[in-house]
Amino acid sequence: xxxxxxxxxxxxxxxxxxxxxxxxxxxxxxxxxxxxxxxxxxxxxxxxxxxxxxxxxxxxxxxxxxxxxxxxxxxxxxxxxxxxxxxxxxxxxxxxxxxxxxxxxxxxxxxxxxxxxxxxxxxxxxxxxxxxxxxxxxxxxxxxxxxxxxxxxxxxxxxxxxxxxxxxxxxxxxxxxxxxxxxxxxxxxxxxxxxxxxxxxxxxxxxxxxxxxxxxxxxxxxxxxxxxxxxxxxxxxxxxxxxxxxxxxxxxxxxxxxxxxxxxxxxxxxxxxxxxxxxxxxxxxxxxxxxxxxxxxxxxxxxxxxxxxxxxxxxxxxxxxxxxxxxxxxxxxxxxxxxxxxxxxxxxxxxxxxxxx
Amino acid sequence: xxxxxxxxxxxxxxxxxxxxxxxxxxxxxxxxxxxxxxxxxxxxxxxxxxxxxxxxxxxxxxxxxxxxxxxxxxxxxxxxxxxxxxxxxxxxxxxxxxxxxxxxxxxxxxxxxxxxxxxxxxxxxxxxxxxxxxxxxxxxxxxxxxxxxxxxxxxxxxxxxxxxxxxxxxxxxxxxxxxxxxxxxxxxxxxxxxxxxxxxxxxxxxxxxxxxxxxxxxxxxxxxxxxxxxxxxxxxxxxxxxxxxxxxxxxxxxxxxxxx
Numbered sequence: 001x002x003x004x005x006x007x008x009x010x011x012x013x014x015x016x017x018x019x020x021x022x023x024x025x026x027x028x029x030x031x032x033x034x035x036x037x038x039x040x041x042x043x044x045x046x047x048x049x050x051x052x053x054x055x056x057x058x059x060x061x062x063x064x065x066x067x068x069x070x071x072x073x074x075x076x077x078x079x080x081x082x083x084x085x086x087x088x089x090x091x092x093x094x095x096x097x098x099x100x101x102x103x104x105x106x107x108x109x110x111x112x113x114x115x116x117x118x119x120x121x122x123x124x125x126x127x128x129x130x131x132x133x134x135x136x137x138x139x140x141x142x143x144x145x146x147x148x149x150x151x152x153x154x155x156x157x158x159x160x161x162x163x164x165x166x167x168x169x170x171x172x173x174x175x176x177x178x179x180x181x182x183x184x185x186x187x188x189x190x191x192x193x194x195x196x197x198x199x200x201x202x203x204x205x206x207x208x209x210x211x212x213x214x215x216x217x218x219x220x221x222x223x224x225x226x227x228x229x230x231x232x233x234x235x236x237x238x239x240x241x242x243x244x245x246x247x248x249x250x251x252x253x254x255x256x257x258x259x260x261x262x263x264x265x266x267x268x269x270x271x272x273x274x275x276x277x278x279x280x281x282x283x284x285x286x287x288x289x290x291x292x293x294x295x296x297x298x299x300x301x302x303x304x305x306x307x308x309x310x311x312x313x314x315x316x317x318x319x320x321x322x323x324x325x326x327x328x329x330x331x332x333x334x335x336x337x338x339x340x341x342x343x344x345x346x347x348x349x350x351x352x353x354x355x356x357x
Numbered sequence: 358x359x360x361x362x363x364x365x366x367x368x369x370x371x372x373x374x375x376x377x378x379x380x381x382x383x384x385x386x387x388x389x390x391x392x393x394x395x396x397x398x399x400x401x402x403x404x405x406x407x408x409x410x411x412x413x414x415x416x417x418x419x420x421x422x423x424x425x426x427x428x429x430x431x432x433x434x435x436x437x438x439x440x441x442x443x444x445x446x447x448x449x450x451x452x453x454x455x456x457x458x459x460x461x462x463x464x465x466x467x468x469x470x471x472x473x474x475x476x477x478x479x480x481x482x483x484x485x486x487x488x489x490x491x492x493x494x495x496x497x498x499x500x501x502x503x504x505x506x507x508x509x510x511x512x513x514x515x516x517x518x519x520x521x522x523x524x525x526x527x528x529x530x531x532x533x534x535x536x537x538x539x540x541x542x543x544x545x546x547x548x549x550x551x552x553x554x555x556x557x558x559x560x561x562x563x564x565x566x567x568x569x570x571x572x573x574x575x576x577x578x579x580x581x582x583x584x585x586x587x588x589x590x591x592x593x594x595x596x597x598x599x600x601x602x603x604x605x606x607x608x609x610x611x612x613x614x615x616x617x
Contacts, residue, residue: 111445253406255429
């Protein structure tokens with residue numbers, strides 16, 4: 001072994017770098033698209049909105065003020081920025097943040113670095129729900145709702161079954177997850193079989209590939225609230241997740257009620273995963289690999305790992321989504337791209353000299 | 358801080374593991390628990406630590422039943438030092454020890470300056486403060502065991518329960534860790550540890566409890582309890598017990614070297 005300790009950035013530095021990267025990616029994402037927006041125009045548009053907000057607040061307090069900025073940009077650009085690009089940028093960031101945080105949390109809870117957000121069937125449940133809704137000819141809102149509901153139902157079923165498993169609790173949950181997940185996967189295959197090959201089957205296939213295309217402001221509110229409900233506890237409980245990685249008996253003797261904490265973490269992770277998958281389809285890979293990259297950056301302590309994972313996940317998915325909608329004339333589903341971009345990079349990391357896994 | 362078990366009986370299904378175990382340990386006492394594999398030493402520890410609850414009988418800490426104590430309260434009284442095992446994730450030594458302070462902070466917070474000081478003092482006491490920022494998987498097995506003891510000290514519990522602390526350690530480290538544990542007992546900790554090796558139990562323990570068939574078959578000073586009869590009863594091996602250094606050391610040597 002060449003070095004005794006892996007090179008890690010001090011936590012504060014790492015967070016600042018990740019924040020800067022995230023902001024840079026957000027700015028670039030705003031600029032790129034069919035109607036490009038220059039940085040100056042972007043600044044102008046945002047400032048004009050800010051000015052309008054300040055003016056209305058001052059009016060509210062009875063101050064007569066009017067602060068306006070004469071537009072030097074096309075109206076169409078402003079429209080595109082606020083009604084199409086901004087919801088999508090925020091959604092990409094939220095989904096990346098959620099999937100990565102859920103992956104990191106599951107890895108800790110199951111004491112297994114190979115765990116990913118779909119380990120308990122959240123994704124296969126969502127896929128089944130979405131496929132079913134498409135088969136029934138329901139609208140896009142209901143497709144999202146079905147995906148979300150079936151995602152939660154699947155994991156609920158897994159937890160219910162695991163309550164009755166004998167022996168090691170963690171193993172019981174994982175095995176129940178694999179079984180229930182495979183049930184829903186074959187149910188989805190069956191739906192594909194009976195779906196109308198002219199329009200339903202392509203719609204299902206496209207949904208399964210994962211895409212943030214067509215994200216609307218209404219989706220955003222739903223996703224934001226649901227994800228906040230899950231992400232805030234994951235952030236707050238981040239130190240205690242460390243203790244869970246020691247196993248149930250050790251955690252209990254240290255003073256942590258392992259069973260209860262694990263259930264809370266699973267519920268929160270499932271909630272954010274379900275919300276992500278239901279609005280974006282299947283985006284694999286992120287939840288497994290981003291936590292690992294973050295471990296490389298700041299170490300395994302969840303106190304630092306959780307925030308770093310959240311920031312890195314948001315920046316990564318946003319960057320990949322920007323590529324997915326700008327690389328070719330037709331959009332490439334992001335679920336395909338995440339692996340294409342991420343896997344080679346990850347392979348480079350694990351084979352690099354002087355690293356040990 | 359005294360810990361007392363009262364007639365603990367426990368069965369895994371049909372299989373009776375513990376059949377009425379009662380004893381009481383006092384501060385300053387290093388109690389060694391001897392017995393063959395599968396005699397129920399680990400199960401007894403689980404009962405005492407509140408990890409198993411559906412047993413008959415009770416464990417009392419200063420008169421309070423362990424069964425009724427929430428995990429966080431129990432952690433302030435009793436710490437557990439598990440048998441060596443490979444961790445799922447490589448934490449730094451200081452983080453590993455800091456985990457012991459979890460019951461001292463609120464559910465929603467992270468360890469602060471005070472907890473870090475506690476953890477550093479614990480490392481200092483075990484003479485491994487220099488390992489502070491090393492990765493747990495990058496230090497030796499003996500050092501890892503000391504880190505786990507430090508974690509128990511950072512937990513600020515006065516009763517320490519150890520599951521075979523010297524297993525998996527090389528010859529030298531076995532003696533080093535036993536010496537540290539002995540010093541902790543001298544400082545007023547109540548230490549209960551299960552041991553493989555009767556010679557070690559004799560050398561370090563103040564008291565020896567021997568278990569066989571789910572029951573205590575001997576309990577007393579090592580010099581009064583450890584003899585060839587007990588060893589044969591426990592392990593089914595005929596031995597001769599040799600006494601060295603004015604009986605400060607006793608070594609069990611099998612009579613028949615072709616044991617079948």
